[in-house]
Amino acid sequence: MTTLGTAAPLAADRPAGTSADPAPRTPTGTPTAGRRLVAALFLAPTVLGLGIFTFVPILASIGLSFFRWDVITAPEFVGLANFADLVTDPTVRRSFLNTFGFVAVAVVLQLVVALGLAVLVQSRLPGWLRVVFRSVFFFPLILSAASVSLVMAYLFNEDFGAVNAVLRTLGLGDVPWLTTGPGAAAVVVMVYVWQNFGFSFLLFLGGLSSIPKEVDEASAIDGATAGRRFRLVTLPLLSPTLLVASVMAMISALQIFDQPYVLTRGGPGDTTRTAVMVIYESAFQQLQFGRASAIGIVLTCVIVAVTALQFRLSRRYVHYQ
Amino acid sequence: MTALAPALPARHRATTPVAAAGTAARLLVLLLATALTLGPVVWTVVTALTPTEEGTGAVRPGFSAFVDVFAQVDFALLFLNSVLVTGLCVAGQMITAAMAGYVLAAIDFRGRQLVFGAILATMMVPMQVTIVPVFMLIRGMGLSDTLLALILPAVPTAFGTFLMRQYFLGLPVELGEAASIDGAGPFRTFFSVYAPLALPGMAIVGILAFNYHWNEFFRPLILTISEQNHILPLGLVTLQGNLGTGSVSTVLAGVVLSMIPALVVFVIGQRPLREGLTAGASK
Structure with missing residues (x-):
């Protein structure tokens, strides 16, 4: 009972019998036959739907990951062979290393850009300007990642792209963006961060606005410089937001697919192939459903681990006011 | 007077030259970020409205695309x-x-x-x-x-x-x-x-x-x-x-x-x- 909204006003969340009311509040609390029927009927679409399209599939995926199956011939039990592919198959191994590398670079970049801009927007600006900047940085979030990647593929085209045109006028020469491994990886990171930094930005803006002005002003009066105030006052008070923002950014980055699929198809070579791309290719191009499932299970474990880490860290290191 | 200055509320300090320069620098960074965010979108709209004719390469502004x-x-x-x-x-x-x-x-x-x-x-x-x-x-x-x-x-x-x-x-x-x-x-x-x-x-x-x-x-x-x-x-x-x-x-x-x-x-x-x-x- 304690975990479910203790301060909630709806009757069902009050511990029965412990309330000050002498009589139990039958109208809303105790499940009568009618209320039980409502509960069953109203929950059915969600519970059955999630059961059929999430619970059963995840169990099926776990089962499938121990088999070799191409839909046409009968499934063959192969033990942990599909998981061994993660280490032994160069493409699968590369895709996981790419994904982790991508997550590390993209998440750090996204958080730094978002936090920097949030601090600037939150600092002494007229209210209307704050609203304008907030809308601008939020805007890319409403676009389709696939369409954005189409546009960016034109912009980063080595010969005709606007990005190289600008670099040429600056005398920086032509950058082989999408035709070399490092160039393509850089484009995927930039396109991803361009579209997603606004999400972390919104979280930071919320976190910053909940820090009382007096705290910052008090330390300013004590003679702390802006840099020291940010490091020693703002950042610790922002740590709950920082933790949540980094975990959410990591979970979303681990699942990257649209941008590399549209921009590079994983190439050149395997340089921008990600874990989800290999799930897609294994299953729907090579008909290796077992291997696709194994990769998916490992990815889920990583995501669950990141989430669990968030809960542990938030208990130990985060400063709550 | 100088000893009192830091105790003044934040908005009063913004009038000093150093603070004004700081505000200008902040705005500049924000405007640059705005340009980088909206640039690709603006380019998309402009390019869609200015298709080049196949063969001749002539730009024909309009809705033909x-x-x-x-x-x-x-x-x-x-x-x-x-x-x-x-x-x-x-x-x-x-x-x-x-x-x-x-x-x-x-x-x-x-x-x-x-x-x-x-x-x-x-x-x-x-x-x-x-x-x-x-x-x-x-x-x-x-x-x-x-x-x-x-x-x-x-x-x-x-x-x-x-x-x-x-x-x-x-x-x-x-x-x-x-x-x-x-x-x-x-x-x-x-x-x-x-x-x-x-x-x-x-x-x-x-x-x-x-x-x-x-x-x-x-x-x-x-x-x-x-x-x-x-x-x-x-x-x-x-x-x-x-x-x-x-x-x-x-x-x-x-x-x-x-x-x-x-x-x-x-x-x-x-x-x-x-x-x-x-x-x-x-x-």
Whole structure:
């Protein structure tokens, strides 16, 4: 009972019998036959739907990951062979290393850009300007990642792209963006961060606005410089937001697919192939459903681990006011 | 006087030359970030409106690329598919999330915590991991390569249910009690008392669903095959693949057209969208 909204006003969340009311509040609390029927009927679409399209599939995926199956011939039990592919198959191994590398670079970049801009927007600006900047940085979030990647593929085209045109006028020469491994990886990171930094930005803006002005002003009066105030006052008070923002950014980055699929198809070579791309290719191009499932299970474990880490860290290191 | 200066409120200090320079530098950085954010969007619109003629290379400003996009692909059908899929996902999620959220907030039954916990747990499972079995299920149901393949699995929403539960927890219990005393059954109590009050919460669920499904690419790529069942993002990627680099403006005209509904929702529903997107952070 304690975990479910203790301060909630709806009757069902009050511990029965412990309330000050002498009589139990039958109208809303105790499940009568009618209320039980409502509960069953109203929950059915969600519970059955999630059961059929999430619970059963995840169990099926776990089962499938121990088999070799191409839909046409009968499934063959192969033990942990599909998981061994993660280490032994160069493409699968590369895709996981790419994904982790991508997550590390993209998440750090996204958080730094978002936090920097949030601090600037939150600092002494007229209210209307704050609203304008907030809308601008939020805007890319409403676009389709696939369409954005189409546009960016034109912009980063080595010969005709606007990005190289600008670099040429600056005398920086032509950058082989999408035709070399490092160039393509850089484009995927930039396109991803361009579209997603606004999400972390919104979280930071919320976190910053909940820090009382007096705290910052008090330390300013004590003679702390802006840099020291940010490091020693703002950042610790922002740590709950920082933790949540980094975990959410990591979970979303681990699942990257649209941008590399549209921009590079994983190439050149395997340089921008990600874990989800290999799930897609294994299953729907090579008909290796077992291997696709194994990769998916490992990815889920990583995501669950990141989430669990968030809960542990938030208990130990985060400063709550 | 100098000793007192730091004690003055922040806005008074902004008038000193150093502080003014600081404000100017901050604005400059923000304007640069704005240019980098909006630059690609502006370029897209401008390029769509200034197609180059094939062969001669002459620039012909106008809407010819927008006409082309309807000629090159059945753009009207893509658009209609997107409207259908997104619309039904939005409506389905709003209704089922409101119903389930209400029960989880207002009706005490044995195993409620277990059900709620299980619903929350599904939020951790990435959709890409369940896609192989979902693909099989859809095939088994005889729905592969139909729009229903995109809609049906997308209606139940764990996050929407979570949001609606929180929303109903914030509504006063007295309303339901008053309705019960007036003789309203549990169905009427929900439909005539609580559901209308929950509309703002349902709007958040709906706008989030719109933003997700209008833009989605991965599921359509797997669950639909024929171009007549594609929705916009997949259709545009296919169009670009078919045209090569020849007709940049045509593809970009399609991108611009597909952005318009998203832009409308952004303008009228930015606040609920913002609240919905960041709601996951405060759980």
